[in-house]
Amino acid sequence: MNRVLYSGNRNASSWAFRAWLALKEQNIAFKEIIIDIRRPQRWKNLAEIGEFSPPAAVPVLNDDGFIIFDSNAIMEYASELGANSLLPLDxxxxxxxxxxxxxxxxxxxxxxxxxxxxxxxxxxxxxxxxxxxxxxxxxxxxxxxxxxxxxxxxxxxxxxxxxxxxxxxxxxxxxxxxxxxxxxxxxxxxxxxxxxxxxxxxxxxxxxxxxxxxxxxxxxx
Missing domain, CATH: 1.20.1050.10 (Glutathione S-transferase Yfyf (Class Pi); Chain A, domain 2)
Structure with a gap:
């Protein structure tokens, strides 16, 4: 699988939760890599994310080498990629x-x-x-x-x-x-x-x- 979501701790990463949920609700297959964002390791781990994502934060979606950062962008991407839009027609x-x-x-x-x-x-x-x-x-x-x-x-x-x-x-x-x-x-x-x-x-x-x-x-x- 070439689609990877860099996520965060389940009880801390609310923004990753949103991106993960949009992908799941749209039945989009992806591999998840959970980044430990607890202190003090948070800074080292997010600095590594910053090597390929400008905000140096999670979530980040790597779709076959195409990087999408920010939960809102990932949610919109999932909405358009899935079979049915997650935005109303009206x-x-x-x-x-x-x-x-x-x-x-x-x-x-x-x-x-x-x-x-x-x-x-x-x-x-x-x-x-x-x-x-x-x-x-x-x-x-x-x-x-x-x-x-x-x-x-x-x-x-x-x-x-x-x-x-x-x-x-x-x-x-x-x-x-x-x-x-x-x-x-x-x-x-x-x-x-x-x-x-x-x-x-x-x-x-x-x-x-x-x-x-x-x-x-x-x-x-």
Whole structure:
């Protein structure tokens, strides 16, 4: 096989998760090489990735010598390479999907920045501040409105790149604060999303790993 995805630790590499998931959902065959991005070996390992990928980060897809870096680009590539597009046919739904993808890719990380993807796998979760709860509630309301607008089970109707892009954020936010009856569409969406086979496969592996504790989550970590 000449298609290789350079990925990362299951309980740390949220961006690789997105690229891996898009390829899996499109039934695209690939070999996976997992790069250990834990400190301190992170810097040496990513420097080696930098020898053939400008950002020196994962994910990277090497498709028979053609290098595609950045999760968003790999997701779009998978969408076009697979039998069925992971973007809606309707122009407005497609624009909304791309808007949601761009939001996650650009500024979504500012929302509850101390709730790292790694923290979703901590056995003991911290108590959230009022500001963190308010920020998550706002996100749930935005997701609720999008699902309602397109009258489907997913963010823009059918399962799309928008849903894939938000999977790690869904995991990190809901592991700390579950959506309640104020957001019925989000409750249903989260349930069906986390039951998708490939998402379960990744998470099953992630939960078996030793948690990666990062500073700033809680004073005692």
């Amino acid at each position: 122009i407005k739904a497609r624009a909304k999907a791309r808007s949601l993808v761009a939001w996650q890719h650009s500024t979504f990380g500012r929302i509850c920045p101390c709730l790292y993807f790694e923290s979703a796998f901590y056995p003991d979760k911290k108590s959230l501040s009022a500001d963190e709860i308010q920020a998550i509630e706002k996100v749930y309301s935005i997701w609720e409105d999008s699902i309602s607008q397109f009258s489907g089970e997913y963010l823009v109707g059918d399962y799309s790149l928008a849903d894939i892009m938000f999977v790690p954020s869904v995991i990190r936010l809901t592991s700390h604060f579950q959506p309640d009856e104020r957001w019925p569409n989000v409750q249903h969406w989260v349930n069906i999303l986390l039951e998708r086979p490939f998402i379960k496969e990744w998470l099953d592996d992630a939960y078996q790993l030793e948690p990666i504790y990062l500073p700033g989550y809680r004073n005692d970590l």
